[in-house]
Amino acid sequence: MRVLSIIAATALSVAAARAGDSEPAWRASALALVPAGYVAGEAYRTDGATGYLALDPATSNDPKIPASVFAQRQVLIVKLSDDRTRAVTAELKPRTDPARGNRDTTMSDADGEESDYTKLHADLAAKRASLPEGTEPCDIGAWTQDKDPSGLNVRAEPSVKARVLGTLPAPYRLKMGGAENTPEGGWLTEFRIIGFKDGWFLIEGAKPPGKDYEDEKKYPRNAPKPYAGRGWVAANKVGAAYANGGTRMGGLFTAPFIDAKWTPAQRELGGALDTDGGPKRLLACSGAWGLVESHDGVRGWWRALCSNQVTNCS
Secondary structure (H helix, E strand, O other): OHHHHHOOOHHHHHHHHHHHOOOOOOHHHHHHHOOOOEEEEEEEEEEOOEEEEEEEEOOOOOOOOOOOOOOOOEEEEEEEOOOOOOEEEEEEEEOOEOOOEOOOOOOOOOOOOHHHHHHHHHHHHHOHHHOOOOOEEEEEEEEEOOOOOOOEEEEOOOOOOOOEEEEEOOOEOOOOOOOOOOOOOOEOOEEEEEEEEOOEEEEEOOOOOOOOOOOOOOOOOOOOOOOOOOEEEEHHHEEOEEEOOOOOOOEEEOOOOOOOOEEEOEOOOOOEOOOOOOOOEEEEEEEOEEEEEOOOOOEEEEEOEEOOOOOOEO
16 A cells, blocks of 8 residues: 555554543643634643644534645644643644644654655645646545446546546456455445545546456456546545554544544444444545544544455555
8 A cells, every 4th residue: 555554563552552641731721722713632742831732623524625634734832830730821823843844743753653644745745736726635545336337437527517538337246256255245446546626536547346356367358447547536436444544543533633633433333443444434535634434423534545345454
């Protein structure tokens, strides 16, 4: 999975430790000072009598106006009481940490893993000009969930009125001799999502359904062939699997940053979210993050999504 495949298993223990850290005493009183329209995340630093509280727009998990991992963030700079336990005053400012900048990291990034995602997002930002105007750069794996036998239309523009460039096949099952691990509903057509705009995903590199999982010698020559070029598909026809993004499992973030507000969420068959299965819906994307809805109705951001149909994406 490109850069995401380098995430080591030790990332899980680091993320778990970070998630278990107790918040500073001053954070609770600082919440009353958060400006309207913002949601408080992690109190990511305390320097003497000054505290720093991550903030994100309250609309960050709205699929109509989703947050961007590339956007300037804000911080609530909090003046603390003499005993450092209470917030006295606070001021909203752009988040411009000279040492760490505006990236999705915290001061507890002891293993330096966030630098991998920093590089990925910097590379994606540099490629923004090569995408259609207004497109949010993304890099996640996904598949079509459309069961229409005629396939899912791939369009030239993010609109149902746009020209159809080709189609992505419906779920496909080999008639004879298929692999034992074939999904119950058949193989789904996989692709890369490279952008998002107004409820549509910009995709490329679609693969024949199941070809990567079947015996090459048995895969039929007349199997359905997808349009493999670049084009747009409706977001409500697309799905994916949770992958290991080296961050806190068990729930979703309000914004595509690891110090944003975090909410517990459940898998389809119960239990805390992890790399087993995928979301109920994939709504939007930004960089390596996907805005999803879990099967128990929680809407938020998960870092790293993939299209592996056989094993989990850990």
